[in-house]
Amino acid sequence: MAELIIFVLFGLIALAGALLMVLHPNPVYSALGLMATMLSVAVFYVVNSGHFIAAVQVIVYAGAVMTLFLFVIMLIGVDRAESLEERLPAQRQLAIVLGIAFLGLIMLIGGNAWITAPVGGGDANGTVEAIADILFTDWLLPFEVTTLLLIIAAVGAVALAQYDPVKRDK
Amino acid sequence: MAELAWVIIALPLGGAVFLHFFGQRLKEPVAGVVATGTIGLGFFLALAASIDFISGTGEPESVHLFDWIPTLGANAQVLWDPLSAVMTLTITGVGTLIHLYSIGYMHGDPRYGRYFAALNFFAASMLILVLADNFGLLFVGWELVGLSSYLLISFWFQKPEAAAAGKKAFIVNRVGDFGFLIGLMLILSNFHTLNFDTVLQNPARLITSGTATAITLLLLLGAAGKSAQIPLFFWLPDAMEGPTPVSALIHAATMVTAGVYLVARTAPLFELAEFSAGLVATVGAVTALFAASIALMQRDIKRVLAYSTISQLGYMFLAVGSGAYVAGIFHLVTHAFFKALLFLGAGSVIHALNGEQDMAKMGGLRRLLPITHLTMVVGWLAIIGVPPLAGFWSKDEILAVAFGEGGWFAFLWVIGIVTSLLTAVYMTRWMMLTFWGEPRWSEETRPHESPRIMSVPLMGLAAGSLVVGLFNTPFRPGLEHLLEPAFNGVAMAHLPSGATPWALAVVSVGVAVLGTYYALARYRGAETWDRALIAGRFSGLWRWVRNGYYVDDIIGNLIVLPSKLGAAWTAFVFDTDVIDGSVRGIGGAVRRLGAWLRPLQTGFVRNYALVTFAGTVGILLWFVSRGVG
Amino acid sequence: MEVTAGWYMALGAVLFTIGVSGILLRRNALVMFMSIELMLNAVNLSFVAVGRHTGNLDGQIAVFFVMVVAAAEVVVGLAIMISVFKRRASASVDDLAMLRQ
Numbered sequence: 001m002a003e004l005i006i007f008v009l010f011g012l013i014a015l016a017g018a019l020l021m022v023l024h025p026n027p028v029y030s031a032l033g034l035m036a037t038m039l040s041v042a043v044f045y046v047v048n049s050g051h052f053i054a055a056v057q058v059i060v061y062a063g064a065v066m067t068l069f070l071f072v073i074m075l076i077g078v079d080r081a082e083s084l085e086e087r088l089p090a091q092r093q094l095a096i097v098l099g100i101a102f103l104g105l106i107m108l109i110g111g112n113a114w115i116t117a118p119v120g121g122g123d124a125n126g127t128v129e130a131i132a133d134i135l136f137t138d139w140l141l142p143f144e145v146t147t148l149l150l151i152i153a154a155v156g157a158v159a160l161a162q163y164d165p166v167k168r169d170k
Numbered sequence: 171m172a173e174l175a176w177v178i179i180a181l182p183l184g185g186a187v188f189l190h191f192f193g194q195r196l197k198e199p200v201a202g203v204v205a206t207g208t209i210g211l212g213f214f215l216a217l218a219a220s221i222d223f224i225s226g227t228g229e230p231e232s233v234h235l236f237d238w239i240p241t242l243g244a245n246a247q248v249l250w251d252p253l254s255a256v257m258t259l260t261i262t263g264v265g266t267l268i269h270l271y272s273i274g275y276m277h278g279d280p281r282y283g284r285y286f287a288a289l290n291f292f293a294a295s296m297l298i299l300v301l302a303d304n305f306g307l308l309f310v311g312w313e314l315v316g317l318s319s320y321l322l323i324s325f326w327f328q329k330p331e332a333a334a335a336g337k338k339a340f341i342v343n344r345v346g347d348f349g350f351l352i353g354l355m356l357i358l359s360n361f362h363t364l365n366f367d368t369v370l371q372n373p374a375r376l377i378t379s380g381t382a383t384a385i386t387l388l389l390l391l392g393a394a395g396k397s398a399q400i401p402l403f404f405w406l407p408d409a410m411e412g413p414t415p416v417s418a419l420i421h422a423a424t425m426v427t428a429g430v431y432l433v434a435r436t437a438p439l440f441e442l443a444e445f446s447a448g449l450v451a452t453v454g455a456v457t458a459l460f461a462a463s464i465a466l467m468q469r470d471i472k473r474v475l476a477y478s479t480i481s482q483l484g485y486m487f488l489a490v491g492s493g494a495y496v497a498g499i500f501h502l503v504t505h506a507f508f509k510a511l512l513f514l515g516a517g518s519v520i521h522a523l524n525g526e527q528d529m530a531k532m533g534g535l536r537r538l539l540p541i542t543h544l545t546m547v548v549g550w551l552a553i554i555g556v557p558p559l560a561g562f563w564s565k566d567e568i569l570a571v572a573f574g575e576g577g578w579f580a581f582l583w584v585i586g587i588v589t590s591l592l593t594a595v596y597m598t599r600w601m602m603l604t605f606w607g608e609p610r611w612s613e614e615t616r617p618h619e620s621p622r623i624m625s626v627p628l629m630g631l632a633a634g635s636l637v638v639g640l641f642n643t644p645f646r647p648g649l650e651h652l653l654e655p656a657f658n659g660v661a662m663a664h665l666p667s668g669a670t671p672w673a674l675a676v677v678s679v680g681v682a683v684l685g686t687y688y689a690l691a692r693y694r695g696a697e698t699w700d701r702a703l704i705a706g707r708f709s710g711l712w713r714w715v716r717n718g719y720y721v722d723d724i725i726g727n728l729i730v731l732p733s734k735l736g737a738a739w740t741a742f743v744f745d746t747d748v749i750d751g752s753v754r755g756i757g758g759a760v761r762r763l764g765a766w767l768r769p770l771q772t773g774f775v776r777n778y779a780l781v782t783f784a785g786t787v788g789i790l791l792w793f794v795s796r797g798v799g
Numbered sequence: 800m801e802v803t804a805g806w807y808m809a810l811g812a813v814l815f816t817i818g819v820s821g822i823l824l825r826r827n828a829l830v831m832f833m834s835i836e837l838m839l840n841a842v843n844l845s846f847v848a849v850g851r852h853t854g855n856l857d858g859q860i861a862v863f864f865v866m867v868v869a870a871a872e873v874v875v876g877l878a879i880m881i882s883v884f885k886r887r888a889s890a891s892v893d894d895l896a897m898l899r900q
Contacts, residue, residue, distance in 0.1 A: 003802045011810050018814055018837055021830070022821040030830050034837060037814070041840050044807060048851040050859045053866075057843075060866055065836065065873050072877045073829055076884050087893065088774055095780060095823035098787050103816045105790040110808060126859050134856050135863070146867045153871035160878035773899025775892050779822050 006047055014040035027073050031066060038062040050126040172231035172250035178215050178258060179248075179297045181208040186291035193283025202273035205286035209269050209293055213262035220255040223652055228252070230655055232303050232367070243363030244306025253656035256499060256649070257300035257431055263634075264423045264506050265293050267627035271514050272415040274623035275521060285325060289419070292318035296424050300431060305354050305364040308432075312350070312396070315425045316343045322420060323412040335408035342405040346395015353388030356381065370438045382442035389436060390450055397429030398480045399457045399487055404721050406480055410472040414517030417472060422479050422513050423506035430486040430502055434495050437657060447491050448578060454487025455582040455589075460719075462592035466599070467716035470527050471516045474600050478553070479509055481589060485568055488586060492579050493663035494571035496650045500642050501568055503649075504560035507638055508552035511545060511631035518542040518624060519604060522617040529600070534609035538617045541625045543605050545632040550601050552635040554594040554682045560639030562679070565590070567642070567665065570674045574666030590678055594685025602693045644671060807848035814841035826891045828880055832873075839869050 013036055020033030038061050045054035135143055185208035193201045222228030230251030238245045269289060276285050295318050299311025317340075324336030354364065360377045361369045373382065393399070398406040409421050420426070433440060433450060440447045458481045465477035482505050489498030520527055522539055536543045552561040569590075573583040611617070619625070642649035644665060665671050714720065770781075814837060821834030843862045850858020887894065 007802050007806060007810075014810065014814060015817075018817040021833060021837065022817055022825065027827055027829050030827075030833060034833050037837060038840060041844055044844060045847055045862075048807070048847045050847045050850070050862070053847065053859050053862050056863065056866060060870055061836075061840070065870060068873060068877060069829065069833060072881060075881065076829075088772070088777060091776060091780060092824060094784070095820055098780070098783050099816050099820045099823075101787050102783070102790065102819070103812065105787065105794060106812045106816075107809065108794060109790065110805070110812065126856065130856060131859060131863070134860060139860050139864075142864055146864055146871075149868065149871050153874045157874045157878040160875070160882050163882065771899060773896030775895065776823055776826070783819060783823065 003047060006043065010040040010043045013037075014044075028070065031069050031073060034069075035062055035066045038066065045126075048126075052126055052128050052131045172219060172248075173233055174215055174219055175233060175248045175250045175254075175258075175301055176235055178212040178219075178262065179294055179301060181212050181215075181294075182290040182297065183294035184208065186287050186294055189283055189287035189290060193287045194281070196283055198277065198282060199273055201283040201286045202269065202276070205290045206266060206269035206273065208290060209262055210266040212293075212297070213259065213266050216255065216258045216262050219250065220259060223252045223255050223655075226651065228655075239306060242306060242358065243365040243368065244304045246307060247303035247365075248301045249303040249366060250301070251656045252653045253431075253434065253499065254300050256503065256653065258297060260503050260506050261293065261296050261300065261424050264510050264631070265419060267630050268415050268419045268423070268510060268514065271418075271517070271624050271627040272413075274621050275415055275517055276413065281325070285322075285413070288318060288321045288325070289416070292322065292420060292425070296428070299428055304366055305357060305369070308435075309350065309354065312392075312428065313347065315420075315428060316340060316347070316396070319343075319409070319420050319425055322416040323409045325412055325416065329411070331408075332411040335405075335411040339405040339409050342402050343395050346392045346402050349388045349390075349395070350392025353385050353392065356385045356388065360385075366435070370436065373438050374442055377442070379442050379444075382439050383446050386436070386440050386443045386446035387449070389432060389439075390446060390453070393429030393432045393450075393487075394453065395429075396432075397426045397483050397487070399429070399453050399484060400460065403457060403461070403480050404718070404725060407473050407476045407718065410470070410476050414472065414513055414520060417476070418510045418513035418517070421476065422509035426479065426483055427486070427502050427506070430483065430490060430498055433487070433490040434499055437490075437495055440490075447493065449491070451488045451491025451572070451579060451582055454484040454489075454491055455585040456484070457481070458484025458488065458589045459585050459592070462589045462596065463715055464718045465596040466592060467712060469529055471519065471529050471532070471600070471604060472513070472527060474529075474596060475509070475512055475516060478512075478593070478597070481593065482509065482553070484589070485565060485586065488572060488582060489568040492568075492572045492575050492582075494568060495657055495662055496642070496647075496653050497564065497567040497571055499653060500649050501564035503641075504552070504564040504635070504638055507631055507634040508549045508559075508561055511549040511628065511635055512553065514624070514628055514631065515542050515546040515549060516604075518620045518628065519617075521620055521624070523611060523615050526611070526615070529603040531611050532604045532609075533607045533611070534605070535617060536605045539605075539619050541619060541628065545625075545628040546601065546605065548632040548635055550597055552639075554597050554686065555590060555678055556682060557675075557679065558639060560635050560637075562675075563639040563643055566671070566675050566678055567644075569678060570665050570671040571663045573674055574670065575663055587678060587681055591681045591685045594682045595689045598686045598689035599693055602689065607693070804848040804852040808845045811841040811845040811848070814838075814844070826893055828884065828892050831892065832876060832880070836869065836873070839865060 017033040017036030017038075017040065021030040021037070024030050024033065038057060042054045042057040042062065045051075045057060182205075185205050189201055189205060196204075220228075230249065233248045233250065235246040235248060269286070272285065272289065276282055279285065292315060295311050295314030297311075299308055299315060302308035302311055320336045320340040323339055324333050326332045327336070357369060358364060360381055361373075363369065377385075391402075395402040406421060406426070410417055412420075440450070461477045461480035461484065465474050465481065468474045468477065482501070486498045486501050486505070489495070489501060518539065519532065519535060519542065522535070522542075523532065526532070548559070552559040555562045555565045557563070569583055569586045572579045572586060620628075640646075717723075818834045818836075818838035818841060821837065822831050825831055825834070843865055846858040846861045846865070848858075850856065850861075883895070
């Protein structure tokens with residue numbers, strides 16, 4: 001029962017946030033909408049026993065990534081609203097049609113295949129210890145690889161920030 | 171001794187290869203000496219190998235050299251029997267003398283070495299042809315002599331007429347070869363082998379008369395192409411563009427006789443097909459008459475001889491068609507001698523007059539070219555059939571046998587007699603215009619007798635023409651006995667018994683004398699009779715004769731012109747418009763397709779995302795259609 | 800009624816679709832990027848739901864890695880965006896149509 005209420009409540013918040021993000025002309029408001037969605041998703045993680053993941057979601061996604069987004073929005077100076085006029089022919093119509101088709105098909109396919117049975121198996125214990133246990137043993141290699149990936153990303157970002165064609169010509 | 175037969179082929183073949191690579195680098199007479207040496211040596215080898223046959227004790231032998239196409243029965247195998255021996259002796263004997271003559275005649279030519287390479291190559295090819303043990307190898311030789319003929323006719327290829335003549339000879343030959351090949355295919359399908367032994371050994375047990383007729387008719391087509399009979403004769407007069415020794419060797423003594431050899435060799439097949447044999451004889455006789463009539467009006471010294479060759483070949487065909495195989499081969503041998511002699515003499519005259527070939531500009535050379543003149547007299551008497559020279563014996567045997575066969579062949583005898591008359595007339599005319607009468611050449615040309623290297627072969631051939639006839643007289647039919655083993659199983663036609671041959675001989679000699687006298691009388695004033703005919707009442711007719719009944723023009727318009735138009739259409743219309751057009755069209759179509767698809771590249775990322783999304787939806791649709799979900 | 804994993808996945812599908820429409824319909828580069836983030840979140844949600852159902856932690860590990868990669872991607876992507884759009888006044892992706900035929 002409790003889960004149902006939580007699901008409905010935060011599901012609506014998530015949907016509202018998403019729609020706000022997509023529909024609002026002002027990018028700052030879009031960012032805030034996304035943040036709301038992310039927080040709702042974090043709640044869902046908790047409900048599904050993904051405690052550690054939920055924490056990471058809030059800290060990394062909602063905390064760091066969205067903040068970064070807001071910084072960039074301010075930096076580029078596009079806090080102004082963009083016009084809602086669509087200049088590409090048929091883009092809007094086709095997007096809507098395809099979107100509805102897509103959703104419909106997913107629901108159709110998923111309707112029978114998705115798990116409708118109640119929760120089976122044991123509790124997916126998503127505590128820090130449990131995740132650490134598995135992460136540093138079974139999933140050690142992907143862990144190291146993603147570490148490398150993060151380093152590369154950081155270096156890349158610095159390099160991109162350094163690059164200034166005007167300065168180079170001097 | 172028969173084991174050495176292949177050496178006779180190998181010698182000139184080796185000579186040809188050697189001279190091909192090194193001939194041009196040798197100093198002048200060396201190439202010629204090498205070439206003459208190979209043939210000369212071959213002659214002596216052939217002589218040695220033929221002793222058994224001559225003494226009557228030899229047996230035909232087949233010598234296997236190496237496998238070529240065993241499943242077809244076509245291997246590199248040499249057949250040494252009396253017929254191939256006679257042919258080989260003729261080829262090498264006359265060939266040696268002509269090679270010797272060429273050493274002098276081709277003096278100064280920039281491609282001296284090449285000439286002898288080609289001449290040796292020809293000799294090797296002809297020897298392959300006559301020494302082959304099976305149709306496959308024979309055909310190889312057949313084709314190779316055709317190639318050699320082309321190379322040698324167009325020897326002075328910078329001259330457009332020579333190049334064209336070579337092409338013409340080769341292409342007309344090809345038509346004959348086409349018939350030959352189909353005949354070979356028929357032989358193969360009926361006998362399952364190409365080996366002479368199997369095919370010619372009593373063919374009646376394997377094929378019907380109808381099949382034999384079909385095969386022999388096709389072989390006749392091939393023979394007609396090679397031996398310049400109707401309807402494939404018109405390449406031979408043009409072939410006179412080649413050097414005179416070439417005309418002597420290839421287009422008089424040897425290559426053109428290949429057709430006669432073919433018919434003689436396949437005699438058992440012709441035995442089964444009476445119609446074909448009759449056709450061979452008829453074609454021969456008609457061609458003989460036809461060609462002789464054209465020879466009457468020719469002005470070029472070599473063209474007269476060319477038409478004369480066609481005519482004499484007709485006699486040979488008449489012989490083998492009537493079943494007189496020995497007579498035919500006999501005439502082949504005698505003709506080789508006196509025709510080669512006449513050609514070489516003509517060459518001597520041409521050489522003396524610095525390249526002049528028009529008889530209207532000759533005359534009165536009797537005292538200035540004594541040796542040439544004397545040998546030419548021998549040749550002249552031989553060809554018109556004056557006893558006891560060679561031509562008399564051989565030609566008369568043919569006519570007598572034909573007469574003796576009776577029926578249709580007797581009618582052909584009449585044609586033969588009329589041709590004899592014409593032969594006498596045109597040959598006497600030839601002698602008169604060239605050697606007798608008043609000179610019609612200017613003083614500067616200063617005609618001189620040929621060097622010894624050219625006159626010695628002339629004398630050799632003249633001696634041969636005198637003597638060779640005596641090999642097969644009714645008193646002592648040496649050749650007949652010699653060739654008997656080669657023709658066993660075939661019913662050969664023989665001279666009619668009793669006094670008939672003698673009566674006929676008197677008739678033919680009489681005809682020859684008549685013709686000679688007529689020509690002597692009419693041509694007193696050199697060319698005036700020619701001119702009178704052209705200007706006189708039947709001028710159109712005579713003009714028609716002089717131009718060879720316009721056969722060349724007819725062929726040109728009927729066959730060559732449509733072919734040329736067809737080729738031009740194919741090259742300039744079909745190729746450029748259709749084939750190139752379709753290639754260009756494909757290119758254009760691709761370009762248009764590209765241009766049509768180009769608007770898809772809008773440059774807008776969102777468009778691309780849309781398309782990707784659409785693709786995703788498509789995949790989902792596909793999944794649904796397959797029953798998932 | 801029981802809230803099963805299917806419900807979460809359905810919600811994830813809806814969020815995903817909204818994210819796709821965000822890419823297709825908005826011209827602002829940053830909003831497009833945020834839509835991508837939304838799509839990733841939707842998928843993460845599905846992962847966790849399934850993970851809960853099967854009872855092992857593989858789903859959550861997957862989410863972990865997706866988050867790491869997404870973070871890296873955001874860093875680099877925003878750096879690029881700054882480089883590209885610093886010179887221009889607008890952030891519209893429609894202005895980047897130089898590959899147009």
